[in-house]
Each structure stands twice: as C-alpha cells, then as structure tokens.
Amino acid sequence: MKRLALSLLALSVTSALFAADAPTTPxxxxxxxxxxxxxxxxxxxxxxxxxxxAETKTIDYVVAQFKAAGVQPGGDLKNGKREWTQxxxxxxxxxxxxxxxSFTVNGKTEALTQGQQIAVxxxxxxxxxxxxxxxxxxxxxxxxxxxxxxxxxxxxxDLKGKIAVVLIxxxxxxxxxxxxxxxxxxxxxxxxxxYEEAARQGAAGMLIVxxxxxxxxxxxxxxxxxxxxxxxxxxxxxASAHTPVEAWIQRDVAVDLFKSAGLDFEALKKQAxxxxxxxxxxxxxxxxxxxKINSKVITSHNIVGRVEGSKRPNETVIYSAHWDHLGVxxxxxxGDKIYNGAVDNATGTAALIELAxxxxxxxxxxxSVVFLNVTAEEKGLLGSEYYASKPLYPLATTxxxxxMDALDPHGPSRNFTISGSAKLDLLDELTxxxxxxxxxxxxxxxxxxxxxxxxxxxxxxxxxxxxxxFGSGNDWVDGGxxxxxxxxxxxxxxxxxxxxxxxxxxxxFTGMARDLQILYKLGSDLANSDTWPNWSxxxxxxxxxxxxxxxxx
Numbered sequence: 001m002k003r004l005a006l007s008l009l010a011l012s013v014t015s016a017l018f019a020a021d022a023p024t025t026p027x028x029x030x031x032x033x034x035x036x037x038x039x040x041x042x043x044x045x046x047x048x049x050x051x052x053x054a055e056t057k058t059i060d061y062v063v064a065q066f067k068a069a070g071v072q073p074g075g076d077l078k079n080g081k082r083e084w085t086q087x088x089x090x091x092x093x094x095x096x097x098x099x100x101x102s103f104t105v106n107g108k109t110e111a112l113t114q115g116q117q118i119a120v121x122x123x124x125x126x127x128x129x130x131x132x133x134x135x136x137x138x139x140x141x142x143x144x145x146x147x148x149x150x151x152x153x154x155x156x157x158d159l160k161g162k163i164a165v166v167l168i169x170x171x172x173x174x175x176x177x178x179x180x181x182x183x184x185x186x187x188x189x190x191x192x193x194x195y196e197e198a199a200r201q202g203a204a205g206m207l208i209v210x211x212x213x214x215x216x217x218x219x220x221x222x223x224x225x226x227x228x229x230x231x232x233x234x235x236x237x238x239a240s241a242h243t244p245v246e247a248w249i250q251r252d253v254a255v256d257l258f259k260s261a262g263l264d265f266e267a268l269k270k271q272a273x274x275x276x277x278x279x280x281x282x283x284x285x286x287x288x289x290x291x292k293i294n295s296k297v298i299t300s301h302n303i304v305g306r307v308e309g310s311k312r313p314n315e316t317v318i319y320s321a322h323w324d325h326l327g328v329x330x331x332x333x334x335g336d337k338i339y340n341g342a343v344d345n346a347t348g349t350a351a352l353i354e355l356a357x358x359x360x361x362x363x364x365x366x367x368s369v370v371f372l373n374v375t376a377e378e379k380g381l382l383g384s385e386y387y388a389s390k391p392l393y394p395l396a397t398t399x400x401x402x403x404m405d406a407l408d409p410h411g412p413s414r415n416f417t418i419s420g421s422a423k424l425d426l427l428d429e430l431t432x433x434x435x436x437x438x439x440x441x442x443x444x445x446x447x448x449x450x451x452x453x454x455x456x457x458x459x460x461x462x463x464x465x466x467x468x469x470f471g472s473g474n475d476w477v478d479g480g481x482x483x484x485x486x487x488x489x490x491x492x493x494x495x496x497x498x499x500x501x502x503x504x505x506x507x508x509f510t511g512m513a514r515d516l517q518i519l520y521k522l523g524s525d526l527a528n529s530d531t532w533p534n535w536s537x538x539x540x541x542x543x544x545x546x547x548x549x550x551x552x553x
Contacts, residue, residue, distance in 0.1 A: 023436055025524075026358040028516040030509035036065070036350035037409065038503040040323075041342035048341060049327020050231060050300040050376045051092060058323050059085060059303055062373055065353045066305040070360035074306025074370050074392065085301035088375055088386045090231045091238070092298045093122040099291035104134060105260045106284045115330060117253045118207075119226040123293050125199070125242035130293065132163075132245065134286035135204050137257070139165045140279045141272030143194040143206070149179045150275065157279040159203035163245065163287045165254065166194055166206060169214035171273045173448055178273070184421045185450035189214075192380060192453070195246045205245025205287070209254040216449030221497040222248045224339065228329045231379035233386055234297055245289055261285050300324075302383045303373035304392065307359045309527065311366040316393045317527045318370045318401045319355055319519070320384065320456050321348030322377030326497060336499035343491065343501055348404040349373055351516055358520050365527035367399060377405075377456055378497075384456035388463055395460070396548035399526050400426050400533055401467035402519060403457035409507035412514050413473030413484060415442040420452020422541075425533035426466040433522045437514065442473065464544030466533045470519060472511060 039045070039061065046054040063084045066073075075083040099120055101112040112118045123130055141153040143166035151171075170189035172178025180186045187193050191208055198206035212218050226248060235241060258265040261282040271277050303323060309315065325341025340346075356371045370393060374383030388395065405419070416439050418427060431441040444451060452458060457467035474484030495501045526533075532552050535542040 023521060025517045025521050026361060028354050028358065028513040030513040033350050033354060033509040033512055034409070034503075034507060036353055037342055037346040037509075040346040040349055041340040041501075041503050043338050043340070045340075047327040047329075047339040048323060048325045049229070050090070050324050050379070051298040052327060054327065055300060055375070059301060062303050062323060062349065062353065066303075066356055066371070069305075069353070069357035071305040071307055071356045071371065073304065075302070075304040076392070082306070084303060084305070086304055086387060086392060088300045088302055088383055089234045090298055090300055090376060090379075090382060091124060091234055091295060093124055093230045093232075093293055093295040095120070095122045096292040096294050099289065102288050103257065104286045104288065105257070115223045115227045118247055118249050119223045120245065120247040120289070121226045122230040122295075123242070123244050124230055124232045124246070125239045125244055127244050128293050128295070130244050130289050130291055132204055132287065132289045134288055136162045137165055137207075137282040137285050137287055138162050138279050139258075139268060139282060141277045142167050142169070142171050142188070143197055144171065144188045145197055145200075146188055151179060153272070153277060153279070154201055155278055159198070159201045161204050164198050164201070164203045164206045165282070166208055167214070167269060167272060168194075168208050168211060169448065169450070173214050175273060181447075184447035185453070187453055190450050190453045195243065196241055198243045198246075199239065199241055203243050205243045205247065205289075207287070208248045209251055210248045211251050214448070216446060217492060217496060219250060224326060224329055224497045225378065228326065231376050231382055233382055233389075257282060257285060300375040300383065302375055302387055305356050305371040307356075307364065307369045309366050309368040310364040312530075313368045314394075315367040315397045315399060316370055317367055317399045317523050318372050318460075319352055319404070319523060320372040320374060320401055321345055321352045321404045322375070322383065322456055323349050323373045324375050324378055324383070326378055332499045334499075339497070339499050340502045342503045343409065344406040344496065345377070346503075347407040347409060347512065351404045351407060351512065351519075354516060355520060355523070358516075359524075362524075365524060366529075367527040368393070369523060369527050374456055381456055381459050384459035388459040388465075394551070395463055395465050396551035398460070398465050401457050401460040401465055402523055403455055403467065403469040404519070405455040405469055407470075407512050407515065408472030408487075409504075409509050410476070410487065410511055411508055412477050412511035414438070414475040414477060415440050415473035416515065416518070417442050417444055417471040417473065419455055419457070419469040419471055420444055420450075421447045422452060422461070422468070423536035423539060424466050424468070425535075426468050429525070429533060430468060430470075430518075430522050433525070434518050436521070437518055439473065439518065442475070444471070445474065461541050462544070464535075464541055464546075464548065466535060466545070470515070472515060
C-alpha cells in the first residue's frame with residue numbers, strides 16, 4: 001500500500017503541475033501500468049518471442065486484461081463471431097548449428113565468428129541451405145537506386161554471384177545536406193530497403209557496414225537482432241525480396257578489407273556521398289558461407305480488442321503497440337539469456353491495455369476504437385504489415401493509427417515527440433491536444449535514426465492511413481533536458497535490445513500515466529467526430545490516402 005500511495009501522490013503532483021486547465025479525461029493508474037510492465041517483462045514470459053510458449057502466455061494475459069476491461073473481441077471472424085486474435089502466418093527461419101563464414105584476402109582465408117565480426121541473418125529467400133564459395137565483393141556505396149532523385153549507386157554493375165558491400169543510412173547523413181532529407185533518414189537509409197534492393201539487383205548477398213552513429217545503435221543491438229530466429233510474412237516469391245545472404249559486418253572489419261584491397265574506406269565513403277559514385281570491386285577478396293537452414297511456416301497472432309462505435313461503427317480509430325520482443329537469445333556478460341523487453345515494448349502493451357480499460361469505462365464513442373497488439377515487430381514490423389495488407393477493418397475508413405512503442409516509465413516531461421519528421425493533420429491535432437496539458441511538441445531529436453520506418457505505424461502510413469508513433473518527451477520536469485537525454489542515451493547504449501531491458505522497482509510511471517490522458521483525448525476526439533485527418537500536400541503518403549477519398553463520403 002505504501003508504494004501505491006507514493007505512486008498516487010506522484011500522479012497528483014503531476015496533475016497539479018500540468019493539468020490545471022486540462023480537459024476532464026479518465027485517469028491512468030501508474031501502479032497498474034507498473035504491474036502490467038512487470039508481469040509482461042518478467043522472466044516467466046521469456047522475452048515474448050513469437051511462435052513460442054511465451055506467445056500463448058502473452059496472448060492469455062492481454063486477452064484477460066481486455067476482457068476484464070470490458071472491451072469486445074475484434075479479431076478474425078469465425079462462424080460469424082469475432083475472435084480475440086488475428087492469425088498471422090509467418091515464415092520462420094533458423095540457421096542450423098554454427099555457420100561457416102570467411103573472407104579470403106589475397107589467397108589467405110580469414111574465418112569470421114557469428115555475432116562478433118559478422119551478424120548473418122537466417123535466409124528468408126526460401127533457401128534450405130546457403131553454400132557460397134569465393135563470391136567476389138563489390139562496394140556499392142549506400143546501395144541506393146532512386147530514379148526520382150537521379151541517383152543510382154549500382155550503375156549497371158552485374159551483381160549475380162557477388163556480394164554487395166554497403167554503408168548504412170543515407171548519402172547525406174554525414175554532411176546533413178543533399179537529396180535525401182539532410183539528417184532526417186529516408187527509407188533508402190533503412191537496412192530493410194538495402195536488402196530489398198540487393199534482391200532486385202540479383203546479388204548473392206549483401207553485407208551492411210555497421211557504424212554506430214548512422215545506424216543509431218551499437219553492435220550489440222545488431223548482433224542480438226540478427227543472429228536469432230528470423231521471420232517474414234509468407235511471400236509468393238520470397239527471392240524477389242531477399243538474397244540468400246543478408247548480414248552486417250563490423251566497421252573495423254570493413255576498414256581492414258578495404259585496406260587489404262588497396263582502398264581507403266573513408267575516401268570511398270566520401271565518394272559514395274556523391275551522385276557520380278561508381279561501384280568498386282574489392283580486388284583479391286571474396287566471401288564464403290556454408291550452413292543449412294531450418295525453415296517452416298508458423299502462425300503467430302495479433303491480439304485485437306474493440307469498442308464498437310454507437311453511430312458510425314464502420315469508421316475506425318486504431319491504437320497500436322507490439323507485444324513481442326526478442327525471446328531467448330545469446331547470453332550477455334552476466335549470462336542472462338532472456339531479452340525481457342520491459343521498455344520495448346511491455347510499456348506500449350501496458351498502455352494499450354489501460355487505454356482499452358479507459359474507453360470501455362466511458363459512453364460508447366460514435367466511431368469504433370480498435371486496440372491492436374501486433375506480433376513480430378522486432379522481426380520487421382510483420383504483424384502490422386500483415387494487418388495492413390489484410391485489414392480486419394477497411395483502411396479507407398480507418399481514421400488514424402496512434403502507435404505506442406517504448407514509452408518512458410520515468411516521471412513527467414514538458415514535451416513530447418513522434419518518430420520521424422512526417423507532416424500530417426494528426427500531428428497537428430496531437431500538438432493541440434497536448435497543449436491542454438501544457439506540453440509542447442519537440443521534433444524527433446534524431447531524425448537520422450529513421451525511427452519513422454522502425455515502428456508499426458509505418459505499415460499503415462505507407463498505405464495512406466494517417467499514423468503517428470508517440471514518443472515520450474526528454475525535457476523532464478525533474479532534471480530538464482540533461483536528465484532526459486542522459487537516460488535516453490544510457491538506454492540505447494546499455495539496454496536497447498539487450499537482456500538488461502528489465503522492469504525497475506524505482507520507475508514511477510507518472511509521466512506515462514499523464515501521457516496516456518493526452519493519447520486518450522486525441523483518440524476520443526477523433527472517435528466522436530466526423531473529421532478525416534490527412535497527410536500534408538507534399539507528403540509521399542498523401543496520394544495513397546486521396547485515392548480512397550470516395551469511400552469516406
């Protein structure tokens with residue numbers, strides 16, 4: 001009881017600071033948020049890996065909370081009734097045993113250790129084995145082919161049977177100016193795009209050079225995310241989207257490779273930042289790989305709750321968050337193998353549960369509200385991609401997607417952000433709503449990290465649905481920007497995608513409780529209106545939304 005009293009006291013202080021003129025909304029209990037996160041990120045949930053026993057445990061927990069909240073099932077239709085889940089078929093792929101990986105440099109073989117010098121993803125192109133012997137290496141800059149920007153890093157090079165070596169992020173990341181948004185990453189900077197382009201170019205594989213600043217995360221994150229079980233949506237032609245080898249290599253490894261080939265890594269990087277760059281063969285150097293693949297189609301699940309609208313039930317506001325994390329993987333220095341995923345993303349799932357509870361406790365909104373807890377975000381936004389490609393409720397009449405991924409469990413901040421730098425009416429409405437709690441919008445402090453493309457709202461955005469991923473602020477009431485930035489930097493360096501992302505007893509959750517009032521108000525206002533927010537006129541997503549305008553009349 002003492003802890004609960006302290007939590008409520010902290011929340012009352014928060015309310016006094018921020019909500020003197022704030023609208024009346026349901027309150028959110030920081031103690032209950034803490035308990036949800038503590039449970040979901042406990043060792044008993046084994047890191048919430050898709051298609052494991054932990055998935056069943058996670059679904060059971062979330063569904064029990066939805067039922068207790070009073071929301072209705074909103075998933076697949078079976079015999080005329082909605083279920084609590086949407087089945088998501090996925091290709092599951094694992095490397096069998098320890099892969100044999102090596103470079104040959106001027107006739108000398110140099111073995112590579114999985115997870116150390118290199119991180120190889122299990123093949124998703126349909127291969128049952130990967131057997132590559134002495135494939136030539138070709139440096140193709142940033143691996144970008146963007147006709148609308150008159151940019152082509154490949155310039156007709158034949159990559160059949162060869163391994164492409166590329167840099168992460170965009171050509172103008174380091175200079176901050178150019179054709180790719182300056183510091184703000186475009187989709188061309190994402191590793192997912194680079195692998196897709198390698199497949200289109202017919203390469204046998206691609207090695208992405210890891211550098212912490214342009215990647216926005218350290219090598220531990222790369223190794224932990226790429227050396228375990230891989231998943232993809234089931235594709236008719238998987239080789240059109242994946243090469244047999246998809247991997248990252250450490251920067252120092254790349255520098256040594258270039259040097260042995262008589263090349264200067266930094267000088268070639270500068271060349272790659274220009275439109276005139278041409279592919280460069282790493283002479284006298286090849287790559288070999290040999291390992292078997294265990295793959296099968298499995299079924300994971302999105303969890304779906306719904307509050308049906310009273311007047312326009314076929315119009316839908318979606319709140320989304322992913323329930324999955326990395327499961328059980330390679331041990332850290334302390335021998336911990338469970339990737340608990342407390343902040344990422346037990347916080348988002350807890351937020352979804354509590355928002356469902358809040359909406360169910362109020363009079364029914366005019367439009368329907370869906371609480372979508374998606375799977376396999378950590379495997380490439382696969383659960384949201386599946387939903388958006390096979391929506392349970394039409395995207396044309398989906399008002400918006402409000403996504404929550406890795407919320408801050410600390411105290412309140414004076415600001416908030418969103419992932420990326422997109423311009424849309426939904427952000428304007430969120431900004432106006434937040435002002436009622438005296439919060440200000442701060443642009444994504446790291447648009448170069450490409451967060452816009454790294455969370456589940458992107459699956460909706462690229463199909464035209466107005467979508468934002470809410471980000472906790474970094475200007476803390478207690479400690480200001482210095483404290484907020486320090487906490488963020490520590491999390492990214494020491495805990496993101498690592499076993500140490502665990503629930504902490506001293507997390508007050510008071511900031512998150514306040515933020516959920518804002519997100520509730522945003523969704524409630526949308527659900528009780530007849531407005532249809534859109535993207536800015538110069539947005540790349542505007543055309544897709546406008547194409548379905550007739551269905552919203």
